[in-house]
Amino acid sequence: xxxxxxxxxxxxxxxxxxxxxxxxxxxxxxxxxxxxxxxxxxxxxxxxxxxxxxxxxxxxxxxxxxxxxxxxxxxxxxxxxxxxxxxxxxxxxxxxxxxxxxxxxxxxxxxxxxxxxxxxxxxxxxxxxxxxxxxxxxxxxxxxxxxxxxxxxxxxxxxxxxxxxxxxxxxxxxxxxxxxxxxxxxxxxxxxxxxxxxxxxxxxxxxxxxxxxxxxxxxxxxxxxxxxxxxxxxxxxxxxxxxxxxxxxxxxxxxxxxxxxxxxxxxxxxxxxxxxxxxxxxxxxxxxxxxxxxxxxxxxxxxxxxxxxxxxxxxxxxxxxxxxxxxxxxxxxxxxxxxxxxxxxxxxxxxxxxxxxxxxxxxxxxxxxxxxxxxxxxxxxxxxxxxxxxxxxxxxxxxxxxxxxxxxxxxxxxxxxxxxxxxxxxxxxxxxxxxxxxxxxxxxxxxxxxxxxxxxxxxxxxxxxxxxxxxxxxxxxxxxxxxxxxxxxxxxxxxxxxxxxxxxxxxxxxxxxxxxxxxxxxxxxxxxxxxxxxxxxxxxxxxxxxxxxxxxxxxxxxxxxxxxxxxxxxxxxxxxxxxxx
Amino acid sequence: xxxxxxxxxxxxxxxxxxxxxxxxxxxxxxxxxxxxxxxxxxxxxxxxxxxxxxxxxxxxxxxxxxxxxxxxxxxxxxxxxxxxxxxxxxxxxxxxxxxxxxxxxxxxxxxxxxxxxxxxxxxxxxxxxxxxxxxxxxxxxxxxxxxxxxxxxxxxxxxxxxxxxxxxxxxxxxxx
Ligand SMILES: Cc1ncc(C[n+]2csc(CCOP(=O)(O)OP(=O)(O)O)c2C)c(N)n1
Ligand SMILES: [Mg+2]
Numbered sequence: 098x099x100x101x102x103x104x105x106x107x108x109x110x111x112x113x114x115x116x117x118x119x120x121x122x123x124x125x126x127x128x129x130x131x132x133x134x135x136x137x138x139x140x141x142x143x144x145x146x147x148x149x150x151x152x153x154x155x156x157x158x159x160x161x162x163x164x165x166x167x168x169x170x171x172x173x174x175x176x177x178x179x180x181x182x183x184x185x186x187x188x189x190x191x192x193x194x195x196x197x198x199x200x201x202x203x204x205x206x207x208x209x210x211x212x213x214x215x216x217x218x219x220x221x222x223x224x225x226x227x228x229x230x231x232x233x234x235x236x237x238x239x240x241x242x243x244x245x246x247x248x249x250x251x252x253x254x255x256x257x258x259x260x261x262x263x264x265x266x267x268x269x270x271x272x273x274x275x276x277x278x279x280x281x282x283x284x285x286x287x288x289x290x291x292x293x294x295x296x297x298x299x300x301x302x303x304x305x306x307x308x309x310x311x312x313x314x315x316x317x318x319x320x321x322x323x324x325x326x327x328x329x330x331x332x333x334x335x336x337x338x339x340x341x342x343x344x345x346x347x348x349x350x351x352x353x354x355x356x357x358x359x360x361x362x363x364x365x366x367x368x369x370x371x372x373x374x375x376x377x378x379x380x381x382x383x384x385x386x387x388x389x390x391x392x393x394x395x396x397x398x399x400x401x402x403x404x405x406x407x408x409x410x411x412x413x414x415x416x417x418x419x420x421x422x423x424x425x426x427x428x429x430x431x432x433x434x435x436x437x438x439x440x441x442x443x444x445x446x447x448x449x450x451x452x453x454x455x456x457x458x459x460x461x462x463x464x465x466x467x468x469x470x471x472x473x474x475x476x477x478x479x480x481x482x483x484x485x486x487x488x489x490x491x492x493x494x495x496x497x498x499x500x501x502x503x504x505x506x507x508x509x510x511x512x513x514x515x516x517x518x519x520x521x522x523x524x525x526x527x528x529x530x531x532x533x534x535x536x537x538x539x540x541x542x543x544x545x546x547x548x549x550x551x552x553x554x555x556x557x558x559x560x561x562x563x564x565x566x567x568x569x570x571x572x573x574x575x576x577x578x579x580x581x582x583x584x585x586x587x588x589x590x591x592x593x594x595x596x597x598x599x600x601x602x603x604x605x606x607x608x609x610x611x612x613x614x615x616x617x618x619x620x621x622x623x624x625x626x627x628x629x630x631x632x633x634x635x636x637x638x639x640x641x642x643x644x645x646x647x648x649x650x651x652x653x654x655x656x657x658x659x660x661x662x663x664x665x666x667x668x669x670x671x672x673x674x675x676x677x678x
Numbered sequence: 679x680x681x682x683x684x685x686x687x688x689x690x691x692x693x694x695x696x697x698x699x700x701x702x703x704x705x706x707x708x709x710x711x712x713x714x715x716x717x718x719x720x721x722x723x724x725x726x727x728x729x730x731x732x733x734x735x736x737x738x739x740x741x742x743x744x745x746x747x748x749x750x751x752x753x754x755x756x757x758x759x760x761x762x763x764x765x766x767x768x769x770x771x772x773x774x775x776x777x778x779x780x781x782x783x784x785x786x787x788x789x790x791x792x793x794x795x796x797x798x799x800x801x802x803x804x805x806x807x808x809x810x811x812x813x814x815x816x817x818x819x820x821x822x823x824x825x826x827x828x829x830x831x832x833x834x835x836x837x838x839x840x841x842x843x844x845x846x847x848x849x850x851x852x853x854x
Contacts, residue, residue, distance in 0.1 A: 299751045
């Protein structure tokens with residue numbers, strides 16, 4: 098009877114005490130007991146019973162009404178990236194659910210925990226092409242870590258607990274639960290009981306690595322003359338930034354962070370050498386092919402990092418620390434694989450690692466840095482031409498925020514420039530769409546990030562193209578009143594595509610120039626203040642205005658139109674084939 | 679091309695077949711045969727999938743991707759010499775009046791096949807064996823008119839003393 102009494106107190110006050118919860122109430126109660134505080138969502142027919150239950154839960158669950166379901170998904174991603182807990186999105190069936198597919202695919206590639214609750218038509222209508230019916234289980238199967246269709250209200254607590262467990266543990270990812278309208282309206286036939294701790298017998302990711310793997314890795318690392326660390330998103334997902342710092346400081350090993358691992362190491366740390374990959378740093382790329390031991394931590398050797406696998410780090414012994422065993426040997430052969438959580442692995446490695454320093458090896462990085470500075474950085478930052486360069490704007494933002502803001506970047510040139518010139522001083526400070534490269538990500542994700550980390554300054558940095566993909570979320574931001582700071586780096590082009598057309602398609606600019614709207618007027622229409630700056634002399638005060646605003650604010654920076662992002666390793670090329678200008 | 683037999687043990691959930699086959703589709707791998715059945719343990723299904731591939735490494739990657747599916751309990755990839763395997767084929771053969779009669783004794787004794795159904799002017803012959811044995815029998819029986827021919831996918835067990843439970847994650851695996 099004890100469980101039953103507990104259920105009674107859990108039920109909303111205006112309901113008869115002897116009743117069991119409806120499925121919809123069970124969804125709400127499960128979320129509360131899971132510790133969820135924020136839901137990003139959009140209502141519609143098939144999820145209406147749950148929205149009705151939500152009406153009674155408004156004091157416990159904050160619901161954010163977005164303007165498009167894609168916005169809900171990306172906002173939930175931004176929230177998850179700040180909190181390391183699953184972001185929750187709730188939408189209706191059919192088009193509501195399909196609109197969520199882009200964020201889900203994005204979260205899958207970038208290992209972001211999401212729990213998506215999706216309404217479905219009534220149970221008896223399944224498979225009949227009913228109004229707003231869509232086989233969302235089928236559609237989302239390849240892009241979710243797990244999905245499940247609930248047709249029975251009694252299943253709800255268990256399935257929701259399982260969803261959070263799967264989304265957040267191991268290598269995190271998106272989970273979708275498709276709940277028929279009937280399962281929402283039906284009453285449970287048993288007392289509600291939520292058990293947060295679940296054991297899924299077929300899913301028990303290894304967290305603590307095998308000691309023999311740790312020892313083999315330590316042996317390789319201790320014998321290295323030119324070791325090099327690539328730290329990825331897995332470091333942040335495991336909250337292992339402190340362990341990583343201890344590790345590199347003891348071992349004296351130079352460390353680069355991947356785009357998703359950005360901010361896991363203080364940009365001013367003497368051992369930090371930047372980032373590898375297509376638009377990463379010169380030395381960070383070239384020296385991949387000169388190190389003798391490559392230590393990859395929580396990263397998956399994406400092709401944007403490795404370029405040509407046939408020539409990638411062939412000289413090096415590879416230590417690969419990774420929680421997802423399917424990533425081991427997938428792209429790069431691991432001489433010493435360590436399957437486990439990055440934090441646990443680094444903790445176990447630390448005592449076995451010799452104190453060391455590699456001054457000559459580190460000097461190699463410095464050499465390449467100097468070349469990169471001369472050829473690229475200097476020109477980007479101390480440009481004499483009329484127009485503002487993206488790089489100088491970002492560098493100024495970085496200075497003004499002391500490298501302590503969260504930047505949420507969209508996809509394109511501005512994304513690469515922002516991550517290149519923002520000097521991240523704190524972990525969990527770069528939110529971007531890396532694996533999927535989803536334009537339209539930044540505006541809703543910045544909002545979600547602000548929801549997840551209200552005490553931090555969150556600055557969205559977006560291109561003029563991508564801004565127009567989820568521009569409607571200005572409405573969500575305005576309604577919330579949260580001071581999300583938005584910068585459009587406007588080059589009047591789909592800049593990144595234009596760059597490729599210039600470099601690899603003979604400057605044949607095929608549909609990359611935009612006739613843009615007046616962004617500031619649009620923002621004002623949504624109730625968000627803003628202004629445009631095109632004059633370098635006014636850039637500094639413009640950024641001050643943006644940063645000092647206690648409301649959302651839009652700053653449009655008119656940038657040089659045909660600027661290119663360098664360094665660049667062309668797609669599929671060897672990492673030593675870096676184009677500098 | 680080498681033949682690989684994958685034994686995949688899963689919890690018995692809806693949609694899992696789909697989740698597994700899309701892993702093959704994405705890599706443009708052709709499934710030669712697929713057999714799904716319940717096992718001697720409650721709630722555990724067994725998929726036997728045969729593929730041909732010239733890269734062992736690629737098959738190993740495939741196995742790891744399948745293992746990653748949340749409802750998959752265990753996956754093994756075998757070469758032919760590591761397993762005992764079989765398929766079952768059915769042949770519907772025309773036996774018209776005045777035609778050459780089938781040599782039932784030969785079919786039974788030489789081919790280890792048997793007639794499992796006698797129709798009015800046809801018979802159904804069942805032949806068990808490896809792909810090759812079935813192909814050879816096909817060649818022989820082709821001398822009569824084949825009205826229909828089909829065969830099942832491969833079923834296979836590993837040549838080891840271990841039982842299913844030893845492959846599964848630790849738990850109470852109830853015998854059916
Ligand atoms: C949804 C989506 N569609 C298309 C692309 C391909 N794409 C990558 S970058 C880019 C241009 C982005 O233009 P803009 O937002 O103005 O940023 P810029 O590169 O100019 O900084 C495009 C079209 C993409 N990444 N995502
Ligand atoms: Mg642009």
